[in-house]
Structure formats: structure tokens, C-alpha cells
Amino acid sequence: MAARRHPVASRRVLRTHLPERADTLGTSVREADLELRLDGAGHGLLDTTHFDTVRFPPPPWALAAFTDAANDGELAYTGYRGNAAVRAACARSVSGLLGIDVDPDREIVITTGTQGGLFATLSALVDPGDVVALADPEYLFVERMLRFLGARVVRVGMVEHPTGPQLDLAALEEAVIGEGVTLVLTSNPNNPTGTVYTPETVRGLAALAVRHDVLVVVDELYCRLVYDDNPYTHLAAQPGMARRTVTLLGGSKTESLSGYRVGVAVGPADVMDAIEQVMAISCLRAPAYSQHVLTRWLVDDVEFVRTRVAELRALRELTAERLRRVEGLVVRPGAGTAYLWPDVSALGMNDVEVAKVVQQRAGVIVSPGYQFGPSGHGRFRVCYAREETGWSAALDRVVDALNHAATEVAR
Template structure:
């Protein structure tokens, strides 16, 4: 008698088998075929920041070490250490432009990823309609499918300020179907687009009008270029109690290895998130929490310098990729990602990822991971050591040029 499948039905939903109409297989099987498991497998992995070239601030490790020397710091409240939350609430209040109460409005999470899962688990019921930007961070739809939500994608539309969430489509959806919440990243991952003040105000207007929550991942809100204006949704009229803001230092400040983030929301939402955290992880890593007392406080010059360095690498990366005939790429106003469009090369994003691994020794994130609109795109993180990255770009350009020539 054959063994029953080890995977639950809810886990199998996260494989997104319906995406086969676009890529020929499920998202899970495509990931497996490309060995996209986060390990890199000896290739240059552009799915994340190079934390050797771009290390954390000098104060990160000593702050962690000082906390680790005190065994009394090992256990905290489920929502985080009291003193850490006090300091973070003050700095986050200044960042967002709203008053954040450390006891009621803030929880330390196991990175932004853990914060997202805890938040969605606390807020989403089976069958809830959830609006999700398209494209959007690769794991969000999988989380929502795991929770049994009905995911409806809201497209991005082109504008002089880069891709923006389609407010007309969102308004039609929220007005006709009713939605539990909208989830989007700002700056957008993967496109790097920063939502304009008008877009953020439009989201707020619709959320108030149609009574839905907004979960906004602002992990890259400090990594914006050319004096781009960043508008915080939580500070819009009527939005603090309707907004869940995900923050952290894992990317701009390279604190990803410390696995700690911050969730900011109304008191009732934080209470709900705390219950999920208590069941799933008890608390964010207790010693690592203390690193966040220096985040937003002692890293302003550090972040300014990093933004300048990444802007220079962005410019050279775009110039290099534009040598590929037919490839289209626009620099984003934020993040350290580029979202090249290879659709005119006559090759799928799955094939592009496979070619770049085989011929250039580079791992990229194929567009299918980020939603239906990702077909024909791939995402790269250009936060890399410059000499090695320039050499990798030469190999990538050669591989993609060969493909373009063979399909021409």
C-alpha cells in the first residue's frame, strides 16, 4: 500500500500548480529544476545581498555580543524586549511620522519574513479575498495560499515615476468584491519602484472608503535614490489603525543574519500577531533584538554612504545589460534590484535562469516567482563586490547575446 503524501493539502497549494499555463509546470517544480533553494550551489547568487562586500555596521556585532554575555537577556516578552521596543518605538515614530507606543503598537519579529507570516496568519481566514500587487515579493502569495486565502492580483501600471499600483483596478476590486486586505511592498520588490505620494494617498483613500487593511513591506524605505520622495502609508489620514508596516535592517544595513525585524500596527493587530508568534517561535532572537537599538539611531551616515555606492553599481549594471540586443531594463528608484525584461528575446524566464546558471555561473530569480506579470523577466540583486560583479556581467551579457542571436 503506497504511503500517504508527506505534504499537507495546504502546503501543496503553495506549489501554485495553476502557474503551469504560463511556465509549463508548477512554481514549486520550476524552483526545484533550477535548484532555487537559497544555497547558491557554488554559483554567484544574485538572489540576495553580498554581505561580505556590504557588511553590517561596525556596531552590530559588539551590540549583539554584549547582550549575549548577559544570560538574563535570553528570554523576553513574546513581542520583544521592553527596552528594545522602547528605543525602537522612538526611532520608528520619527521615521514614520506617527506616534508609536512601545507597549501597544510594536512587535519584534523573526526577520521581516517571519513578521509577514505571523501577520498574515493573525489576520487572514480561509476564503478571505486578499489583493496582492503584481509583481510582488516571491513568498507572499505562497503564504496566502497556505492560509487558504483567495489571492487576486492588482497590476502595476507604467508612469513617469516608474511602475505604480493600479488604483483604478484596486478600487474596482475592493468596491465589487470586498477585500480583507491589500499587500504590497514599497519600494516594490522586484521592480525597485517607489510609490509616489499620489499613489500612497490613493491607497489610503480606498482603504478608508472600503474598510480594508493594508500590509506594506517597507524593508527598503531607506534605500531610495536621487532624492526620491518616500511616503509612509501609516501616516496618511485614517490609516494608522488600518496599516501594518513591516520594517527592519536586514537589507539596507545588512543585518539579515541576525534574523530580527519590526512590525508596527494598531494595538489589536499587534495583540493578534503576538499570539501567532507565541505559538510559532516564542519570540524574535533575543540577543539579536538588541542590535535594533542602534538601527535608525547610529546608522544615518552608514546608510547615506551605502546608497551612494549602490547607486553607482546600479548605473554600471544597467549600462552593461543594455548591450544585450532587445533586452529592456529600467533602473528603479529604490532597492538594490533590477527587473530586466527579456520577453523580446523569445526565451522564457525559466530558460533565462537556466542559461545564466549554465553559461555565466550566475543564479538569478526568474520572474514567474513574483506573479503572472513576471513572465519574461528576471530579478538580480546588484549589491555585489564590483570586480567580481563586472566579470559576471560580462558572462551574463555574452550568454544572453548568444540567446538573442540564436532566436533572431
């Protein structure tokens, strides 16, 4: 058989495999994912890489809003940046959330979920060779997107703080000055650690961005999922940051709207114009009928979210208490999200080995730490937004599996 004239995967795609991580991982990130069957399918196992949307369904109004829109064929097509009426409603509610005035015509785009919004935003802003500072650890697909776009990624670690790890602003400033960083990307609350940036961290990041005139993309998907009255500070509301911040928002997690595939990007008008162009050439628009669930989001779900946060807080405590029964496992719950980020380094196994043990012996899929950056080696991420009875039994299996495996390693 003749050889293919063209390769199966472009160099852009191959860069997303992160082959250089083989120095510490022993293989590329892509190959490690395939070995662990981390493709989002679940494969009949209990998959803790995402929320249990059976136990935690969307608000009752979501389906009604979608159905009403779907019954009106006139709503099937919208402008590339979203239905005008939906954008107007979102601009009002998002303005109240962020504490800034959002122009519905110029400063907001309805995106294909927060994931699609992230890719559209980075595609609009990043050229090959651009230097982008990325928090370490950070959401698993961000670095892969940046590598796809040809950016050079500079990882910026965290520093310890009583309330949870915080972005190392001194290291970030060194990177901005020394590496030529033009764009900074982070999430708050941070995915995977669950940490919520303190007001001091957010103010410091804002001052740095103004001082060096850099743009910041902040993923605030979990900004409503914060526990124990911890203060939450929106970056875009800081002095000088409305024109230097792109904020990504959505209801896919706290409000379980993930199946509707809609999110929101908010930021300077010229950036929104560029995002609109990316939307036009990639997907034309966010799902047209789904957009209408956003007219109720942030408006009719205040009590819903309050109850949801209380339920997840109880699950956080249950999960942390149970995992601490693994000898040597270190668990420090964050103040936000529905994730824990345990440290397994004392077990004599790395994050890949731990993920394999938990899959094969407990029937549970966890996210190995390598997916979130170099600092993730020796950790894993687990989502505890699960049905309580089944999750309790699964946790018992995980604890037994890890204790037995650690004992075997120690022999």
C-alpha cells in the first residue's frame, strides 16, 4: 500500500500531545490519556472527571426556556455573537454579577459553552510565537489549546497561603518582564485546586496587568460555587481592568447546564469583535435554542444555587474525611469548585499509577495530576458532585484500593 501523501494529524494537533512532557511522564500527555482511557466516555466506570447531572440536574426552568425557543423556528438563526434579546438579558445579569457595566451590543458574546468560549477567545488573541503565562496547575485543556495555536507557554506556580494556594505574582511579574508575556490566563476559583484567589491576589494581579499593560483571560466558571462565605473578587471590576480582562462565565457546572453547551465571554469591544469572527468561521453561533436558557441564568436561580452549594459542601466534607483514611494521602479542600486535589506523593506511587489503581481496583475514573501541568505530578483531581449513597460506597473502594496498593509498593 502506498504511503499517505499527507500526515493523518497536522503539526498543530501533534503539538497538543505535549510530547516534551515525556521527560517527566515517560510518554506524551496524549499517550498517557489514551492508556488511562481518558476520552470522556466513562467506559462503564464511575467517572469523576465531571458532575453527576442525574443527582444534580439543571434548574426546572432550563428545559422550559429551551422548549419555548425550540417551538419558534424564527429563533433557529442568530447573529454570530448570539441572539440580541439573550445578550441584552445576559448583559444585565452579568453586569450585576461582575460589578461593571456590560454593553450588550459590544462587550458580550454567547459562546459554545465555556470550553468553546475559551478556545474562541484564545484563537482571537494568540498568534504563533506569542508568550502566554499560564497558572500551574490550571484546567487541563488550556495548555493544549495554546500549543495548538503555536504559543509559547510559561508556567507560573502557586505560593502557599492560609486560605489555599495563590498565584505567585512575583514570579508572574518576572515572566512578564523577562519572557515578554503579553497574555495571562488563570481560573478563579482555580481548577483543579479549588482555591479562591484572595482579594489581595486579585488586586495584585490587576495592578500588575495595568503596570505592564497585559491582557488577562480569567475563567470564572465556578465563581458562584464558593463555600463558607469566602470573599470572591472579580478581576474585571478592579481599576483599569475592564479594558484588560476577558471574563469567561457559564452555567455548565454550578447550575448543571453543561448539556446545553452555552457560555458567555465578556470583555473589551475589540476583543469581542475578534471572538465573533472566530465564532463565525468555526460554528456560526452558539446553539440557538439553548441560548435562551441564559435569560433565566443569574436571575431565577439564586435559591437554587444556595441549596446546590450547601449540598456540595456536605459532599466535600464527606469526600475529604473518607480519603484521609488512606495512609499518607494529603487532602486540603479548597474554598470553591466541586473538586479535591489530593497529594499522593507519600504513597510511593505517581499520579498515573494511582489513576490506574483507582480505575482497575475501584472502578472509578479520576483525573491524574499531570493533565493540569508539571506541578500536578503526584496529585489527582476528583469531582465529588455525586449521588451520596453510591459515592460513599465508591469512596470505600477507592480507600481500600489505595491502601492495599501502597502496602504492596512498600514491601
